[in-house]
Amino acid sequence: MIKLNLRLILIFLEISVIPLFLISYLALYHAKKMVTEGTLSQLEQVVAVNQSRLRIVLGENNGIVERLVSGVDLKQASAAAVLKVKIEREDLEKILDDEKVNISGVDDVFLFDQSGKILNSSGLFKVGSSRPALKGILSKDKSKSTIQKFVLDEQGVLKLIAFKMISDGTNGNFVGVQRNGDYILSVFENYTGLGNSFEFLLVDHDKYGNVIFVNPTRFDQAKPFSKTTPGDDFSQSTTMAIAGQEKRVEDSVDWRGKHVLSVTRHISETGWGLVAKKDQDETYLPVLKLSSLLAVIAVVAVVIIVLISLSAATSIVAPIKRLIGVTTKISGGDLTQRAVVESKDEIGLLELSFNEMASRLKDSYGSLEKKVAERTSELEVIRKNLEVANLNLRELDKLKDEFVSVASHELRTPMTAINGLISMIFEGDYGKVNVGLKEPLQNISTSTQRLIALVNDMLNVSRIETGRVRVVLSEFDVKPLISEMVEQLMPIAIEKGLSLRFTESKDKTLVQADKDKIREILNNLIGNALKFTQTGEVILSVTSNADEVKVLIKDSGYGIAQDDQARLFGKFKQITSQQIGKPSGSGLGLYISRELARKMGGDLWIDQSNPGKGSVFAFSVPASGSGMAKLIFEKTEKENKPTSSRQELMAKIAQKKKLS
Amino acid sequence: MAKVLIVEDDQFLSKMYGKKFELAGFEVEIAMDGQEGVSKMRLTKPNIVLMDIMMPKLNGLDAISQAKADSLIKNIPILVLTNLANTDDASIAVSRGAIGYLVKSDVTPLQVVEKVKSLLASPQNPK
Numbered sequence: 001m002i003k004l005n006l007r008l009i010l011i012f013l014e015i016s017v018i019p020l021f022l023i024s025y026l027a028l029y030h031a032k033k034m035v036t037e038g039t040l041s042q043l044e045q046v047v048a049v050n051q052s053r054l055r056i057v058l059g060e061n062n063g064i065v066e067r068l069v070s071g072v073d074l075k076q077a078s079a080a081a082v083l084k085v086k087i088e089r090e091d092l093e094k095i096l097d098d099e100k101v102n103i104s105g106v107d108d109v110f111l112f113d114q115s116g117k118i119l120n121s122s123g124l125f126k127v128g129s130s131r132p133a134l135k136g137i138l139s140k141d142k143s144k145s146t147i148q149k150f151v152l153d154e155q156g157v158l159k160l161i162a163f164k165m166i167s168d169g170t171n172g173n174f175v176g177v178q179r180n181g182d183y184i185l186s187v188f189e190n191y192t193g194l195g196n197s198f199e200f201l202l203v204d205h206d207k208y209g210n211v212i213f214v215n216p217t218r219f220d221q222a223k224p225f226s227k228t229t230p231g232d233d234f235s236q237s238t239t240m241a242i243a244g245q246e247k248r249v250e251d252s253v254d255w256r257g258k259h260v261l262s263v264t265r266h267i268s269e270t271g272w273g274l275v276a277k278k279d280q281d282e283t284y285l286p287v288l289k290l291s292s293l294l295a296v297i298a299v300v301a302v303v304i305i306v307l308i309s310l311s312a313a314t315s316i317v318a319p320i321k322r323l324i325g326v327t328t329k330i331s332g333g334d335l336t337q338r339a340v341v342e343s344k345d346e347i348g349l350l351e352l353s354f355n356e357m358a359s360r361l362k363d364s365y366g367s368l369e370k371k372v373a374e375r376t377s378e379l380e381v382i383r384k385n386l387e388v389a390n391l392n393l394r395e396l397d398k399l400k401d402e403f404v405s406v407a408s409h410e411l412r413t414p415m416t417a418i419n420g421l422i423s424m425i426f427e428g429d430y431g432k433v434n435v436g437l438k439e440p441l442q443n444i445s446t447s448t449q450r451l452i453a454l455v456n457d458m459l460n461v462s463r464i465e466t467g468r469v470r471v472v473l474s475e476f477d478v479k480p481l482i483s484e485m486v487e488q489l490m491p492i493a494i495e496k497g498l499s500l501r502f503t504e505s506k507d508k509t510l511v512q513a514d515k516d517k518i519r520e521i522l523n524n525l526i527g528n529a530l531k532f533t534q535t536g537e538v539i540l541s542v543t544s545n546a547d548e549v550k551v552l553i554k555d556s557g558y559g560i561a562q563d564d565q566a567r568l569f570g571k572f573k574q575i576t577s578q579q580i581g582k583p584s585g586s587g588l589g590l591y592i593s594r595e596l597a598r599k600m601g602g603d604l605w606i607d608q609s610n611p612g613k614g615s616v617f618a619f620s621v622p623a624s625g626s627g628m629a630k631l632i633f634e635k636t637e638k639e640n641k642p643t644s645s646r647q648e649l650m651a652k653i654a655q656k657k658k659l660s
Numbered sequence: 661m662a663k664v665l666i667v668e669d670d671q672f673l674s675k676m677y678g679k680k681f682e683l684a685g686f687e688v689e690i691a692m693d694g695q696e697g698v699s700k701m702r703l704t705k706p707n708i709v710l711m712d713i714m715m716p717k718l719n720g721l722d723a724i725s726q727a728k729a730d731s732l733i734k735n736i737p738i739l740v741l742t743n744l745a746n747t748d749d750a751s752i753a754v755s756r757g758a759i760g761y762l763v764k765s766d767v768t769p770l771q772v773v774e775k776v777k778s779l780l781a782s783p784q785n786p787k
Contacts, residue, residue, distance in 0.1 A: 420764075
């Protein structure tokens with residue numbers, strides 16, 4: 001918020017203050033220029049007027065001198081063979097009269113020689129007296145034109161002497177007129193109305209080449225011929241003037257060291273310089289005053305502008321701030337917030353559309369929530385259904401379990417009776433058996449045994465699948481077990497004329513396994529080997545390493561093709577071929593055996609087999625103390641469930657028996 | 661003459677075993693359920709009892725427990741004869757006090773007689 005406010009204020013300031021300053025600057029610049037021009041024009045006017053007046057005086061002097069010269073010359077010409085130049089005073093006076101020029105301020109006219117000695121005078125000077133002042137102005141020019149020079153006379157008073165050489169055959173005599181210096185200087189404009197720092201200067205070269213001030217200065221009342229400045233200091237306009245430069249100088253330094261505006265003029269006849277000057281301080285005072293005023297105005301204006309722009313910015317930013325407040329609340333979760341629309345401008349529009357957006361958001365949020373609630377309740381229903389289904393499945397599982405248990409139990413009982421009675425009949429318990437009956441009875445017995453085996457297998461499979469097979473682990477040597485099973489099945493081998501043996505080995509054969517399960521596996525594998533071998537032998541062997549003990553059952557039977565090998569381990573799978581015909585057995589044996597082996601942490605597989613070349617079946621169990629043994633031990637510890645559920649089951653079966 | 665009590669609810673089976681034992685020279689008693697079995701144990705004091713598990717009224721396992729709780733008959737050896745082929749049940753039976761466990765469908769009546777004979781010959785022989 002601060003940022004936006006600041007930016008707006010800055011913009012306002014820039015818009016208003018920059019032009020303000022620009023205009024002020026321009027105004028001041030222009031004012032200064034005008035003042036400068038005005039002052040210079042003023043100075044120029046003054047100096048021009050003074051110049052012309054001075055020239056008039058010089059002209060007057062020139063006239064007098066010319067008349068004197070011609071008067072003397074005439075006299076010279078008329079006086080023959082007169083060696084000394086002699087002009088009567090009356091003549092000089094007469095010349096003055098003749099001129100009838102009301103020339104005021106003429107002290108005297110006189111004749112003098114090169115040494116400054118007065119040869120003749122109209123009254124003021126004693127003839128024969130020497131005037132060093134005259135000598136001083138003579139020493140420079142030897143020209144034949146009128147020379148006019150300011151000098152200080154014997155009393156130190158300022159005089160103007162105009163003189164000219166006369167050609168009387170004797171070189172070095174001059175005729176001159178002396179005028180009152182102050183009178184001449186009085187032709188200059190006085191200082192009234194020209195300002196406090198206005199000064200007019202008349203300057204000449206002194207004999208050293210310096211610039212010497214002729215008229216008294218205004219500021220320190222220096223007397224004539226009392227002040228000099230270096231003749232090469234062109235920073236001063238007096239130096240410029242005496243050098244012949246006639247110009248308007250905007251900035252130069254005067255004899256006080258102050259900066260002045262000046263205008264210079266030059267009197268070429270006498271080599272004098274004229275300068276009218278005015279201090280810059282005084283000249284530009286009004287401009288300074290103006291700039292001060294403008295500065296004050298500017299400051300005030302800036303303050304006002306800042307205040308105005310502050311309020312303007314705030315008023316622009318305020319609705320934005322309000323809107324931010326509303327948006328924050330909405331994003332905080334309160335979707336009922338709305339902006340208050342106060343203006344009809346773009347901000348108002350923004351607020352309006354924002355409100356609409358918020359409303360839409362609220363609606364869609366609401367509908368979204370509704371949808372979510374709906375979906376949740378749908379899912380809840382589904383979940384409940386799934387739970388029910390799950391329970392049903394578990395029930396089903398239990399029922400299946402029960403069914404299998406009940407069925408197997410129920411099936412076994414009559415089969416036990418059949419089998420038992422037949423065996424008793426064969427044993428002669430019911431009298432001598434008719435020879436002809438032997439075969440059919442035997443067939444009945446065999447069939448019954450097959451039924452029993454089938455029921456056993458189905459029960460096993462069911463129990464394996466429902467995980468009801470309990471593995472009881474113990475550590476034992478597997479070799480005696482193998483010998484035991486070999487002995488048990490020997491009768492079958494003998495009957496078929498097969499050799500059945502167990503090749504001992506020196507290997508350590510301690511295993512961690514379930515004894516009964518091993519017996520089952522051996523029973524199955526040896527039984528299969530004997531079943532599927534017509535001639536030859538069935539040999540058992542055992543090998544071991546640190547991890548497992550492997551038992552191999554080799555037969556010289558039909559062999560099994562590659563393709564069939566995998567299928568063998570499936571449920572109810574048997575190999576049928578023309579050689580074997582349909583073998584007996586449920587087809588579950590290998591499946592069960594392999595599951596049992598795996599349950600104990602081992603495995604069961606066909607090591608090798610080829611049609612016509614016999615087979616080698618193998619199974620492995622963890623060696624006692626191996627890593628796998630430990631794992632299986634831990635696993636079975638966890639898995640062996642309590643027997644209460646089993647007792648429940650038995651109770652149920654008993655109940656069913658009662659009902660049937 | 662040794663006396664054997666056959667506790668079995670299936671009549672065919674009890675008759676069959678009964679005949680075999682008789683032919684083998686035993687005196688045979690038969691009970692149809694666990695309850696009858698226990699009371700006949702008290703009454704006739706057989707040398708050995710063949711006990712089925714799945715029976716009405718009182719099942720075999722409970723009957724064993726009862727028998728073993730009765731000081732009069734607790735020393736009579738009981739051999740479980742059942743069609744439930746489960747090592748669970750075997751261990752329960754043994755824990756209750758049976759001296760052995762046979763699965764009927766796995767053995768012939770002759771084998772049962774042989775087993776009984778060997779058990780009577782060395783009574784401490786566990787399965």
